[in-house]
Amino acid sequence: MSSAQFVNVPFDQDYPDKKSSVTLNADYFCSSNAITTQFVNSFYQGQFLSGSLINSVSNKLIGQNQLGAEINIGIQCQFRPDTSSRFKKLSFFIHLQNREHVDVGFPRDLFNLLFYGNEPFQGQTANLSNFNMHLLQYQQFQFGITGKLDHSNIRWSIGISVLNGQQYQNIEATTANLYTAQGGQYLDFNSNVTYKQSDPAMGNFGSNSGAGFSTDLFAEIPLLTRENHLEKLSLELRDLGAIWWNRSSTKTTADSNYYYNGISVPDILNLSNTKFGVVNTDSIYKKATQSTSGQIASLLPGLIHINSLSTLGKWQFSKGLRYLYNANYKLNMYVTANYFATKKLILSLGCSYGGYSRFNVNAGAALNCGKGYIMSLQSNNFDGFILPQIALGQSLSVFVTKHF
Secondary structure, three states, X not given: OOOOOOOOOOOHHHOOOOOEEEEEEEEEEEEEOOOOHHHHHHHHOOOOOOHHHHXXXXXXXXXXXXXXXXXXXXXXXEEOOOOOXXXXXXXXXXXXXXXXXXXXXEEHHHHHHHHHOOHHHEOEEEEOOOEEEEEEEEEEEEEEXXXXXXXXXXXXXXXXXXXEEXXXXXXXXXXXXXXXXXXXXXXXXXXXXXEEEOOHHHOOOOOOOEEEEEEEEEEEEEEEEEOOEEEEEEEEEEEEEEEEEOOOOEEEEEEEXXXXXXXXXXXXXXXXXXXXXXXXXXXXXXXXXXXXXXXXXEEOOEEEEEEEEEEEOOEEEEEEEEEEEOOOXXXXXXXXXXXXXXXXXXXXXXXXXXXXXXXXXXXXXXXXXXXXXXXXXXXXXXXXXXXXXXXXXXXXXXXXXXXX
């Protein structure tokens, strides 16, 4: 769903005399180019990951892979001034949201090393380079305006947001290689890794670890208006902004080579003369890394969206391109057909390719319930609910609007 400040919410035109509205929105998605919905669900729920389930993912991996997930929950209030007001052509809105975003880019060898161990890599170097993970959680307070240009049917919207940064983690491994000698005689690990983290003591909901700003922009341009035939072009830029995290944030770098050949035990029955040393994860970490504290900044993953909407009688055909920058996101192309089954019910079905995953099926419905209530249900990865064992994503968006 990309309804941009609710300019495109279906059935709004059925309530022309209503001056205000309240909308509850909730949506989530999790998708990847290789990791199946069944694998994600089993991993998240702590279930046993069978060999066949791991193999099904491993066989889909390419050199560099991606996974993305989001959860957004919010409420929006919109108000349109009286027709006698000097602002009668404008609408004003306030939007409050809690937003969580996870973005991961990982090489094939990393997945196989985690789930098969390093035995298959004997005499080889596991390439773990170009691994990155971006985790972001924040609360958004947005104020915006929508309107029409004079002597034109061009509709526009702008939203300005103040952001409360709650949690941030970022890992960038530009270089990471693990060599395993035959028989596991020794390991050689070469790495260049940067890790950034917001104040770990401020990770609870609503806590303040940083602050930021963002902007949303939207325009809808009619291209053709005829009886039973309407063409519109929509342009949308969302989440153009950044968050500055406080001085308790940390940045850790590791640029080192670690060689490990085990511990020599000459007599298994007499360990008194065996020197185990002080090798442990803490000592390795302290020796190989450098940490500094201070303010850090992070850009939001922003959306660029272009949509063309054709209305032909009871049918609508929506075609578009979506791209999420500052993320491991590929260009997403989609086509969706909407059918007005009745004056109060719209059904949609379509497909898309790209984004975090590959091919997806999208489906949804919008219902005018009467008395000012509008409900919308949409999934851009509907196949994840039907065939989780092969689908590469799952998503759901729910909107409930009440006009007053």
